[in-house]
Amino acid sequence: MAFIAGIQVIHAPASALNNAGMQPGSATENAVVVKALRINGRSYPYVSAQAYRYWLRRTLEQLQPEGxxxxxxxxxxxxxxxxxxxxxxxxxxxxxxxxxxxxxxxxxxxxxxxxxxxxxxxxxxxxxxxRVGTLVAMSDGLVQDFGTMSRHEGDPVPHEHQFYRTSLKGMFSIDLGRIGxxxxxxxxxxxxxxxxxxxxxxxxxxxxxxxxxxxxLPDEVRLQRIRALLSAMPVVDGGAKQALHYTDVNPVVVVMAVVRGGNNPFYYTIDGDRQGLARPVLEAFQEIGEVWGDQILSPLYIGWVEGYASEGRQELEQNLETLQQAYPHGVVLGHPRRVFARLAEELERHPEWLA
Structure with missing residues (x-):
């Protein structure tokens, strides 16, 4: 049983990507709140798995990749x-x-x-x-924004909504043996x-x-469907409030590999700093290579967008040789879209992963 297991991070510089609806009892009686987890008295925004799956399905509809x-x-x-x-x-x-x-x-x-x-x-x-997990913010904090509808005669109509600045992290998994x-x-x-x-x-x-x-289905058709999914994930489009808080929801960080079984060991390789930006946890990367090396069937693929949390990518580049030694099939570091493409190419060379 082979799975693609990974985590992804999307960056929300000033966004409201998944809303919970109207807030009763608000000052304006016209308030929209975002979905958020309440932990130790702090609010951490999240994007539900249902919302992300909807974005991905719509992206696939629009792209119509081969297969x-x-x-x-x-x-x-x-x-x-x-x-x-x-x-x-x-x-x-x-x-x-x-x-x-x-x-x-x-x-x-x-x-x-x-x-x-x-x-x-x-x-x-x-x-x-x-399978996809909830994308949860790596820092807390919500902004309450107030506005008015005033393009009409008479008193303006007040309204309010929440937004946030953070990065959100979640897991995903693809059961290669079940597709097709x-x-x-x-x-x-x-x-x-x-x-x-x-x-x-x-x-x-x-x-x-x-x-x-x-x-x-024939393996060629199964591979087409997997490749189509991998081609859409790095260019996914969606999110609420895009007219007011235009946000690119493509992953800015991804960590993934083909592994035996359905476990996902990569969640703790990425953490958040005080600003809610992703940072690599090198000790976690090293330990996973040592502990899970016999279960990892492919190179470890790390995608990190240049310009996003640049210190994190620099830290990975400076320690790449050490990480290469920790993983039996090596490490591939680059832009998220490129590493998704590299993983798709690797699947072509290993039809046994579809068994």
Whole structure:
């Protein structure tokens, strides 16, 4: 079992990327608050995993990289769902789904306007092979900003909202052995295919693994879907309040590698300073190489944008030779987008990681 395990940091210089809604009892009666954790009396802003996944899915829709297909969305009264068809749609494969029996006739978006929903004989569910953690601020502090709507006759209408300056850190993981592999085991999360979808898998010529009750896409198609995901993560676009607090949400720091099993040892390699900027913890990098070296299958990839917390990147460059010795497959240091591309290239050379 091989996983891409990593952490990423996005920088929010003056931002409100994920809001919790209106604040009751505010002075203006028109106040928007950001999502935040309350720890020891201090507020730490965060971006929910749901929000980040939405950004990433929309980015993939817009980019349409090779091998990526977007699942149509359907609606029945108060229930909305994707087609839940991972054979046809990379979107359903990578991000998972749950769909109960039934057939929708109402499209919830223009993509589905001329697409019939795949008939569903029994409830199908799929655990997402792509996992992402909440992006949590590395420093506390919220600013309350006041404004008015005054482009009309009469008294201006006051309003207020929160924003912050910090960097936010979170984990991610990609289960390489699950992308493009669809089981029909009758338990929650593993009944990916019902009778209708199994017939489709047979028609499309997917390899049938009877022993593990699974169907498998060709490795080339599976790699395309993984490469598409890796190409979108360093250019992800999204976030709330962009008209007022335009923010680039691309990762400014990423640390990742291919590892055995689903553990993610890299969370403590990056910490925050007093200004909420990322800094490398060299002792943690060194210890992970020594302790987890037998579980790390690829080079360690470190992406760090030049100009962001420059002392951190300089510290890594000055100690790169020492780090190289600590990791059995070496260390790659560069811009986040380049290291994502290097990792995608490495996958091509190791089809055994998809097993």
């Amino acid at each position: 990526w297909t977007v699942a149509p969305i359907f609606r029945e009264k108060k229930v909305a769902y994707t087609d839940a068809n991972p054979v046809e749609y990379a979107d359903d494969d990578v991000f998972g789904y749950m769909r109960a029996p039934g057939k929708s006739v109402e499209a919830a978006d223009s993509r589905a306007a001329f697409v019939d929903a795949t008939e569903t004989k029994e409830t199908v569910t799929r655990v997402s092979p792509f 592999v669809f089981t029909y085991e009758n338990r929650t999360g593993f009944l990916n295919l019902d009778e209708v979808r199994r017939q489709l898998a047979e028609t499309r010529g997917l390899a049938h693994d009877e022993a593990n009750r699974a169907y498998r």
